[in-house]
Amino acid sequence: MKQDIILAGVGGQGILSIAFVIDSAALMEGLQIKQAEVHGMSQRGGAVQSHLRLSRDPIWSDLIPKGKADLVLSVEPLESLRYLDYLAPGGMLITSATPFVNIPDYPELDKILAEVRRGGNAVVVDSDKLAKEAGSSKAQNMVMLGAASNRLMLKTENLEEVIRKLFEPRGEAMVAMNLKAFALGREAGRAAA
Amino acid sequence: MDREILLADEAIALGAVHAGLSSGYSYPGTPASEIMEYLIKLAERDKGFRAAWCVNEKVAYEEALGTSFAGKRALVSFKHVGLNVAADPFINSALTGANGGLVVVSADDPGMHSSQDEQDSRYYAQFALIPCLEPSDHQEAYDMAREAFDLSEKIGLPVMIRIVTRLAHSRGPVQPRPARGPNELRHGAWTDWTLLPGNARRRFNLLTDLQPGLVRNAERSPWNRLELNPQDRSLGVIAAGIAFNYLQENLAGASIRPSWLKLCVYPLPEAQIRKLVEHVETILVLEDGYPLIERSIKGIFGIPGKEVVGKLSGRLPATGELTPENVRKALGLAPLPARTPADLKLSGRPPQLCQGCPHADTLNALKKALESYPKPNVFSDIGCYTLGALPPYSAIQTCVCMGASVSMAKGGAEAGIHPAVAVIGDSTFGHSGMTGLLDAALADSPMTVFILDNAIVAMTGGQPSYATGAGLLKIVEGLGVPKDHIRVITPLPKNLETNVRIMKEELDHPGLSVIIAVRDCIQETRKKK
Numbered sequence: 001m002k003q004d005i006i007l008a009g010v011g012g013q014g015i016l017s018i019a020f021v022i023d024s025a026a027l028m029e030g031l032q033i034k035q036a037e038v039h040g041m042s043q044r045g046g047a048v049q050s051h052l053r054l055s056r057d058p059i060w061s062d063l064i065p066k067g068k069a070d071l072v073l074s075v076e077p078l079e080s081l082r083y084l085d086y087l088a089p090g091g092m093l094i095t096s097a098t099p100f101v102n103i104p105d106y107p108e109l110d111k112i113l114a115e116v117r118r119g120g121n122a123v124v125v126d127s128d129k130l131a132k133e134a135g136s137s138k139a140q141n142m143v144m145l146g147a148a149s150n151r152l153m154l155k156t157e158n159l160e161e162v163i164r165k166l167f168e169p170r171g172e173a174m175v176a177m178n179l180k181a182f183a184l185g186r187e188a189g190r191a192a193a
Numbered sequence: 194m195d196r197e198i199l200l201a202d203e204a205i206a207l208g209a210v211h212a213g214l215s216s217g218y219s220y221p222g223t224p225a226s227e228i229m230e231y232l233i234k235l236a237e238r239d240k241g242f243r244a245a246w247c248v249n250e251k252v253a254y255e256e257a258l259g260t261s262f263a264g265k266r267a268l269v270s271f272k273h274v275g276l277n278v279a280a281d282p283f284i285n286s287a288l289t290g291a292n293g294g295l296v297v298v299s300a301d302d303p304g305m306h307s308s309q310d311e312q313d314s315r316y317y318a319q320f321a322l323i324p325c326l327e328p329s330d331h332q333e334a335y336d337m338a339r340e341a342f343d344l345s346e347k348i349g350l351p352v353m354i355r356i357v358t359r360l361a362h363s364r365g366p367v368q369p370r371p372a373r374g375p376n377e378l379r380h381g382a383w384t385d386w387t388l389l390p391g392n393a394r395r396r397f398n399l400l401t402d403l404q405p406g407l408v409r410n411a412e413r414s415p416w417n418r419l420e421l422n423p424q425d426r427s428l429g430v431i432a433a434g435i436a437f438n439y440l441q442e443n444l445a446g447a448s449i450r451p452s453w454l455k456l457c458v459y460p461l462p463e464a465q466i467r468k469l470v471e472h473v474e475t476i477l478v479l480e481d482g483y484p485l486i487e488r489s490i491k492g493i494f495g496i497p498g499k500e501v502v503g504k505l506s507g508r509l510p511a512t513g514e515l516t517p518e519n520v521r522k523a524l525g526l527a528p529l530p531a532r533t534p535a536d537l538k539l540s541g542r543p544p545q546l547c548q549g550c551p552h553a554d555t556l557n558a559l560k561k562a563l564e565s566y567p568k569p570n571v572f573s574d575i576g577c578y579t580l581g582a583l584p585p586y587s588a589i590q591t592c593v594c595m596g597a598s599v600s601m602a603k604g605g606a607e608a609g610i611h612p613a614v615a616v617i618g619d620s621t622f623g624h625s626g627m628t629g630l631l632d633a634a635l636a637d638s639p640m641t642v643f644i645l646d647n648a649i650v651a652m653t654g655g656q657p658s659y660a661t662g663a664g665l666l667k668i669v670e671g672l673g674v675p676k677d678h679i680r681v682i683t684p685l686p687k688n689l690e691t692n693v694r695i696m697k698e699e700l701d702h703p704g705l706s707v708i709i710a711v712r713d714c715i716q717e718t719r720k721k722k
Binding site for chain 2: 010011019023024027032033034035036037038045046047059060061062063064065066067068078079081082084085086087088089091102103105106107111112115118119
């Protein structure tokens, strides 16, 4: 049993927080983990991705080989399309519908979303709306984690426990907001499937 | 002790602490920064050792060397090009030897994710005649950091740990073991540590005498593991460091069963390589960086009756990093079936300066100030402002190495470029811009140096800068820049016109001037809120 996940987004969108929650929950469940991420110059407002591998057996490569990913989870629609060739045939694409436009030649959103849905097996979530409903547009990463949680080989209560720990230093309101974002995302992910 | 999920950078830091570290020194640089970040975090919990950012890598190395002289254990870490800066003490420390354990971590960046070259630190270890350990995973990163200190003290030499970006910035499980305490104070012998020719010759002879023992150490190391397949003598693979993971990833479920040598300890384990070469017809070498192993075993004449393939032969790309895919291809395996890429043109999203970044205001003003000159040149340095090379700024024309902006501007000015402008951040100025500015001040060269003082090492995540604020101003004055031509500006959109005017005044000055643009990094300003 294994799960190979490509996390995608734009620097500053909180991809590494998603990775941290999944990693920590996997550690609680005694799984093997490898997670390769991008730091430094490559992260400033640019495309970022993280390769996250979970398994009951030892994991070799830190990078997911092209064709082995079970899931691409993206906090940004254009970014979700960059890593399609990592997906195994039949692999799933879960993405936010909210574009992050910081480049002059950003493609039309309709075309992006059509491309997302073209291969089937895609879940598109209005993460901005749900994050705002939870309290802040900054919680989009937790909305997307929630949307993917239905498919992760991890217990939801463990993910929630890590979210609690992650935001505890910033106060109870932050914890509650992020847990709500996670729950709304989870609901949306289930409904969209 | 509980299993932890750590970056390999962090695993090395933890291993060093558990090996009885007394001091860790470093200068920030991707992908090595997280070693010191983590050491500092650990030092806050456990006051038993010192962990500090230094002004540059040479200083860091020399501080570590002083610790080793004192009989205590020191870790010095930096990115691969940092070793260029520290090369002088590094090479010579192989002659002084290590009194307390001395471990140098050099983090290479094949593929140049965040670097100006993809030089291979293993050559430096070979050049200095010291052992090099190259972990393949997180547990090895931890274990090798501990082992490196033992080895350093056993053989009396510094030991290198070489990692690459993909491991440095990957998280994985580490099982720590109980820690040991630091060494007692014990001075080194002056005859070993004073490299006058008489001492240095004796020490160099000793170093060369040690070499066969270092090869035997590599041959005996359990991290160099040879597996021969008696049923198949066609292919043998030498896989160094994380290349071993890409090999095993691709062999899982594959039809081929090559013999292999996992190679993680240098100098090259000659006996094991010989056994593998004798056993097979074709030797495929998988190594991140330059083809060090491939070139070593192939030599000029090759091996009669055998084929050696890798980066040098063209079986693998000569540049860039190894990936599961290019290793798969090199093994002769068909690509895995995968979903087809998107049919839409996906616009690139390069890194860029943050919204509200003070550098953006400085660069915009500088561009405007330079408009009226026919052929100006802006020599830049290493930092976030290097992104000023890209649109929408397109404001800088060179970026080479730490500190080069100032010295290159002087050379350019003396060759006739006008205006010759240098752009350098406060931390990079402290690192190696000061010496160039002293030279320029002595000659009163016709050039303008911009020091972008954002009070932090921004690009690597906000480490402290040591040449900032009032101290920076004193340094610039002290180096001999005329006071009338030291100007301080505040880079803000509302100050654009004023700043352009000040810049033009100094660009027209026929001698040296320095403009210090002072405003805190926007990331740090946000954090403080």
